[in-house]
Amino acid sequence: MPNRLAERIAALDWSSLEHTLDERGYAQTPILLDEDQCEELIGTYEEEERFRSTIDMARYRFGSGEYKYYQAPLQDLLQQLREGLYPGLAGTANRWLARLGHEPVYPASLPEFLGRCHAQGQSRSTPLILKYGAGGYNCLHQDLYGDVFFPFQAVFALNRHGTDYTGGEFLLVEQRPRAQSRGHAITLAQGAALLFPTNHRPVAGSRGYYKTTLRHGVSTVASGTRFSLGIIFHDAK
Numbered sequence: 482m483p484n485r486l487a488e489r490i491a492a493l494d495w496s497s498l499e500h501t502l503d504e505r506g507y508a509q510t511p512i513l514l515d516e517d518q519c520e521e522l523i524g525t526y527e528e529e530e531r532f533r534s535t536i537d538m539a540r541y542r543f544g545s546g547e548y549k550y551y552q553a554p555l556q557d558l559l560q561q562l563r564e565g566l567y568p569g570l571a572g573t574a575n576r577w578l579a580r581l582g583h584e585p586v587y588p589a590s591l592p593e594f595l596g597r598c599h600a601q602g603q604s605r606s607t608p609l610i611l612k613y614g615a616g617g618y619n620c621l622h623q624d625l626y627g628d629v630f631f632p633f634q635a636v637f638a639l640n641r642h643g644t645d646y647t648g649g650e651f652l653l654v655e656q657r658p659r660a661q662s663r664g665h666a667i668t669l670a671q672g673a674a675l676l677f678p679t680n681h682r683p684v685a686g687s688r689g690y691y692k693t694t695l696r697h698g699v700s701t702v703a704s705g706t707r708f709s710l711g712i713i714f715h716d717a718k
C-alpha cells in the first residue's frame with residue numbers, strides 16, 4: 482500500500498506555509514491524517530504501554546483534562562509526522578533567527594536536532610495526545626522542556642469540532658512589547674495541523690524586526706470530548 486501520509490507530507494506547499502508563518506506567525510496545513518489515522522491515534526489513548534507518563538492537568542493547575550506523552554520509539558505515524566514536518570520548519574526557524582540578528586542554529590534534519598537535545602540531557606520523548614471532556618480547557622502556556630528547544634510545534638485535531646465536541650478552540654495569544662496582547666481562536670479540521678511558534682516570533686516594525694512572545698492553550702470544551710495530538714520537536718529533560 483502506498484504510504485499516503487508520506488505523500489501528503491511531501492506535497493506540502495512550503496513556500497506558502499513559510500509565507501503565512503512569516504506574515505501571521507502561525508499556519509494551518511491541509512488535512513494530513515485521514516479519519517482512520519485519527520481514529521487509530523485516539524485508539525492508542527487507552528493503551529498504557531505506549532506512554533511514558535500521564536498528566537492530570539487539574540493536579541498541576543494546567544487546566545482540566547488529561548494528556549499522555551508517548552514513549553520512544555514512536556510509532557511510524559508519529560515518527561513520520563515529526564521527521565516530515567521538521568525540515569520545512571527548520572528553514573523558517575533559521576530565517577527568523579536571521580531577522581533578529583542571530584546566526585542559524587537549527588540543523589536540517591530531526592535526527593541531528595535530537596542529537597543535540599540528547600547531548601544536553603534532554604532525551605525523554607515529547608509527542609503527546611490530549612483529551613478534554615466537557616468543561617475541559619488548557620491554560621495558556623509554553624512547552625519549553627530544557628535549554629534546547631525548537632521554536633515551532635504542531636498540533637493536530639484528532640476529532641471533529643461541531644460534531645464530536647463544541648467549544649475547545651485552540652488559543653494563541655501574542656504578547657507584544659509595551660502593548661496589549663492579541664488573541665487568536667482557531668478551529669482545526671480533523672486531521673489538519675496548526676504550525677505555531679513555541680516561544681517567540683519576529684514581527685516587522687518601522688525600525689527592523691521586534692520580538693513578540695506567544696502562549697497557547699485551549700478554550701473550554703462546551704460539550705463532547707476533544708482529542709488532539711501535539712508534536713513537539715525537542716525532547717525533554
Ligand SMILES: O=C(O)CCC(=O)C(=O)O
Nearest residue numbers: 611624636651699709711
Ligand atoms: O489540545 C490542544 O489543542 C493544545 C495542545 C498543546 O498544548 C500542545 O500540543 O502543546
Ligand SMILES: [Fe+2]
Nearest residue numbers: 622623624697
Ligand atoms: Fe502545549
